[in-house]
Amino acid sequence: LRHLTTLENLPRSCIERLLDRALSMRDACAHGTRKLDLLAGRTVLNLFFEPSTRTRTSFELAARRLGADVINFDIGFSSTSKGEELFDTLHTLEAMHLDAIVVRHKVSGTPEELVRHAMSGVSVINAGDGNRAHPTQGLLDVMTIREHRPDFENLAVVICGDIKHSRVARSDVQALTAMGVREIRLCGPAPLMPTQEEFPRCTFVEDFDEAIGGADAAIMLRLQKERMSATELPDEAAYFARYGLDTRRLARAAKGCLVMHPGPINRGVEIASEVADGAQSKILEQVGNGVFVRMAVLGELLGR
Numbered sequence: 001l002r003h004l005t006t007l008e009n010l011p012r013s014c015i016e017r018l019l020d021r022a023l024s025m026r027d028a029c030a031h032g033t034r035k036l037d038l039l040a041g042r043t044v045l046n047l048f049f050e051p052s053t054r055t056r057t058s059f060e061l062a063a064r065r066l067g068a069d070v071i072n073f074d075i076g077f078s079s080t081s082k083g084e085e086l087f088d089t090l091h092t093l094e095a096m097h098l099d100a101i102v103v104r105h106k107v108s109g110t111p112e113e114l115v116r117h118a119m120s121g122v123s124v125i126n127a128g129d130g131n132r133a134h135p136t137q138g139l140l141d142v143m144t145i146r147e148h149r150p151d152f153e154n155l156a157v158v159i160c161g162d163i164k165h166s167r168v169a170r171s172d173v174q175a176l177t178a179m180g181v182r183e184i185r186l187c188g189p190a191p192l193m194p195t196q197e198e199f200p201r202c203t204f205v206e207d208f209d210e211a212i213g214g215a216d217a218a219i220m221l222r223l224q225k226e227r228m229s230a231t232e233l234p235d236e237a238a239y240f241a242r243y244g245l246d247t248r249r250l251a252r253a254a255k256g257c258l259v260m261h262p263g264p265i266n267r268g269v270e271i272a273s274e275v276a277d278g279a280q281s282k283i284l285e286q287v288g289n290g291v292f293v294r295m296a297v298l299g300e301l302l303g304r
């Protein structure tokens with residue numbers, strides 16, 4: 001791999017290799033190795049045009065743990081605010097000899113544009129573009145599931161919420177499909193659902209009580225108000241009543257159903273606190289795995 005902009009068409013063998021690598025990174029860190037030197041002398045640029053807590057911090061931590069130098073580009077205090085175009089910013093930063101650019105942008109397809117314009121030798125990693133892809137989130141989600149349920153061929157996974165605007169849903173479906181999961185159910189209010197043509201492999205279920213029935217993992221998504229039109233925005237209390245995951249609904253799922261959420265969570269909107277903080281919640285495990293997955297991706301793309 002030279003770049004990671006999407007999980008589309010990434011074979012299972014490649015995903016498994018990255019997950020195994022993430023586990024090795026986790027083992028090394030668990031045995032007290034705080035810093036590896038795999039990327040010593042390399043420079044990673046975090047270029048985030050949209051807010052982030054988990055992805056940005058974990059990419060920074062991952063790069064530092066591998067011995068790389070990290071630049072967190074501050075958009076608000078950069079010449080972007082003086083009207084500099086994205087590709088002029090890119091070429092300016094590249095002239096400082098970068099090895100990887102981790103980019104998040106509201107416009108779908110920006111990472112591929114950067115790949116087309118980037119100097120040779122620079123790797124581009126997508127940290128989320130519009131509603132299109134969030135590949136490292138897809139990887140950390142299947143890593144988390146694999147830890148508990150490696151028998152993907154037996155699993156029914158429900159993804160519930162604002163799927164239309166969700167890059168996480170798209171990358172999760174691609175990763176779960178590659179891993180051979182038995183069934184993926186998509187559930188949400190009609191205005192927030194994508195077309196079946198876009199997700200031919202998935203079962204669309206409008207009623208969440210039905211969708212979660214017997215599910216082995218439930219991935220809950222937040223309402224992405226920043227990408228919605230005024231007419232798409234549901235009333236939050238009504239939304240929670242129909243699509244929120246609470247203990248009553250979780251009891252309909254298979255025993256031990258994994259409760260997942262990419263974050264940030266909105267308590268009482270898509271998930272009840274008692275479930276988000278409950279025994280079946282893997283939400284903080286997902287966050288922890290994110291660091292190791294990002295170490296694995298950086299190692300794969302930049303490691304000598």
Ligand code: CP
Binds near residue numbers: 264
């Ligand atoms: N899951 C995720 O992308 O979270 P952040 O927006 O905090 O990076």
